[in-house]
Amino acid sequence: MHSLILRTGTRLLLALMVLFSLFILWRGHNEPGGGFIGGLIAAVAYSLVALSFGVAEMRRMLPADPKTILGAGLALAIVSGLFAVVGQGGLLADPYMASRWYISYTETGEKGFAIGTPVLFDIGVYLVVIGGILAMVRGLMEEL
């Protein structure tokens, strides 16, 4: 589609939307947001590229093929659940997908930076959503 407005808009929007999607993904644990919504936003951003510049350009801008992104996300989500099974407490001490957290505390005892396996899982969801939707978009544009 040769639309100057769409192309210019997309150029500006792409970076913003991808950054925003990462922000939504990150803040999801405490504020509205999360991997699913974040993934949708990023997928919309790349779909806009595909619509305005063509699917080849979209593929060039993506770090990997949508199928690969999809598989990596699914693998990440599955692996995130394994930490509970093989981690501290011995083998099979906890059920698959029980969460594991690393939390740093400040000297005064306040809670600082925290990261846990649900975050990994959420990143997996994010990638699966991007990969799944972009695989469809790419398929529709290339094969139809």
Place this chain on the structure above:
Amino acid sequence: MLAAVLVIFLAAAIAPTLHRLLPAFSHWLLALVPAGVTVWFAQFLGPVSGGETVLQVVPWVPALGVELAFRLDGLSLLFALLVTGIGTFITAYAGGYLHGHEHQGRFYLFLLAFMGSMLGLVLADDVISLFVFWELTSVTSFLLIGFNHEDGRSRRSAVQALVVTSLGGLALLAGLVLMGLVGEGWRLTAMEASGIDFRAHALYLPILVLILLGAFTKSAQVPFHFWLPNAMDAPTPVSAYLHSATMVKAGVYLVARLNPTLGGTEVWTYTLAAFGTVTAVWGGLMALRSTDLKKVLAYTTLMALGTLTMLVGLGTEYALKGFAVFLLAHSLYKGALFMGAGAVDHGTGTRDVNQLSGLWPKMRLTGLFILLASLSMAGLPPFFGFLGKELMYEGMLEAGSTGTFVLVGMVLANATMLGAAGLVFVKPFLGKPSQAAEHAHEGSPSLWIGPAVLASLGLAFGLFGSLPAPLMGAVTSAVAGTAKTVDLHLWHGLTPALGLSAVTVALGAALFLGLRGVTAALGGLARASRVNFDAAWDHVLAGVDALARAVTNLLQAGRLSRYMLLTIAVMFALPGITLLLRGGFAMPKAEGWAEPLGWFLCFLMLLGTFGAMLATSRLAAVTALSISGLAVALFFLAYSAPDVGITQLMVETLTVIIIVLVLAKLPKFGPSERTDAATRLVKLVVAVAAGGVTTAILLSVTAQPLSPHLSDYFAAASYVEAYGRNVVNVIIVDFRGFDTLGEITVVAMAGLGVLALLKARNAPKPEEDAAAPRLDPGKPMTGEAD
């Protein structure tokens, strides 16, 4: 015992690799495995013959009380020795018979896997594991019968055997589960010891019918017998193994095994005796009519299976002794004969008795062993088969009036065995050498060592009856459920049984001498009766095919609108009907009905919906629909579900993008899409009903007081246990993370599915026929009316 079964499965797993590495010796090496297991089982001969029963229990599914329990008593031991002992010779034999076949390694895999399954089946004490092994034998025998899978007839026979036996398998499963319920456990030994009277239970008849269906299909009793002669399309080692000593005897094993718990009633006796006798006579007569050596043997196997079933049915002491002796005798001579027939086929290139004659000078070894085995089959002294036949007659005489009913049939059936023995030895080996005999030659040792051992055992056991007698006693005890001893003597005076034997021999000799006339008479009879089970099978299969096609055409018309219509109709009809029948409809309290924002958003949604219905172009319809979608998103935002609201918004956007991508390629939204009034009426009804049901369900749900239990828990635990303040997201990634894993898998599959469908659409089309995914039933058999 578990180890014995596992070792054979392990050998199966490594067989193809081993064969690739050592093609010349693989069969001897692999035969060492069942040979070792045979020796291992042989050490139990003493204790088990002395009346001991060895048990081994391994927990399997403890939650359901299912155990992997094994029992070794006389019956199991005899079968275990047959399975592994004959299996040893068959493995070696297969190496000679299939020498140079490109899939020889695969054949060993199937063969040993079958052996392991069969061994598990005869050792299992738990009905669930028994059933699992039972089905495994069906599956592995399917692979073995269809080994020459490029031949349509082989494929058809394999499918036939699988369908018939696994239909019976389903019935068997139901029967065994019922038995487990009545017997309050899955262990057969426990059921026998519990003192529960199965015969007086209300479920006795259903149990009996279901289990006998399983046993009769597996052991090829009339009217389920037709798959067995067809299964002769398998390579000879398979016929010699599965269709003589092992798989087809599984059904016989089952009825014998269950005789102590279910046997002894009138229904049991009459059913088994009637089906067994009919099968025996039918098999014997058909054997005389056949000209293919393997077919002759297959039909004589039917005769043996019928006889064994009948003997368990009679259930008298002598009948059960006859059962034990005849079981062993038949396995020995039939294994030898099948392997011998294969050697003849291998040496001459044909198995047609009309083309074979005068082979004796060229194939003396094979001929000798076939002679020994045929004499045992004919039931002549001093062979082991004679002992079996004598005991059989004793048993029938002992059974009184029931015995008389089967006696006539059995004399005829046994006489046909004599005729069949003539067919497999006299015709091919004596007389003037035929054309086929000119190039006849003896095979490698692996081809005749099996027949040699088995046929010699048939003679040795006849001459020295005290050798097998202790084990035969243990078998009889296991089948009878009480301790019995067996004495085997060739001569025990001038008894009525001896007289019956004499009559049998005379009749048999007459049948063989007048074979031409007998065959003609039987042919006329078969034509007159017009009973053709094989053709009936084809009709049944064609009927199933037609039904499947009709249902598929109805449900999968290839039009998206039809799929949607059916899916929506079913999806809402089920809850709708339930709601009506259960009277579950309720109106919520009239709270918050007057909220203007809610009404406004509803109005927006309706606007979008009607817009979509009235739109004259696709683009307009999509735009109108997205008005509805956005209104829904606003709903979520307005009523404090921001996560869901944003998601809805994004999904709406993506839907529009994707539809736009497709839209450009679609044909014009024209009159072709406009349907007639009747179709539109149907669609209207379904649409209104679906909307109505949804509304009714939502109203009824909100009418209930909402249980705060879960939401309170999540709100309280979200930060404390999962360190997150966004309860929705914590539920998604943590509390219900496993659900989400399932959902993203669906997303991934959907993405790949769309991609695959689109790619398949553009892929170069293969040949029309090759692409048709259709089970080829092969060419139906012709000629022989079965």
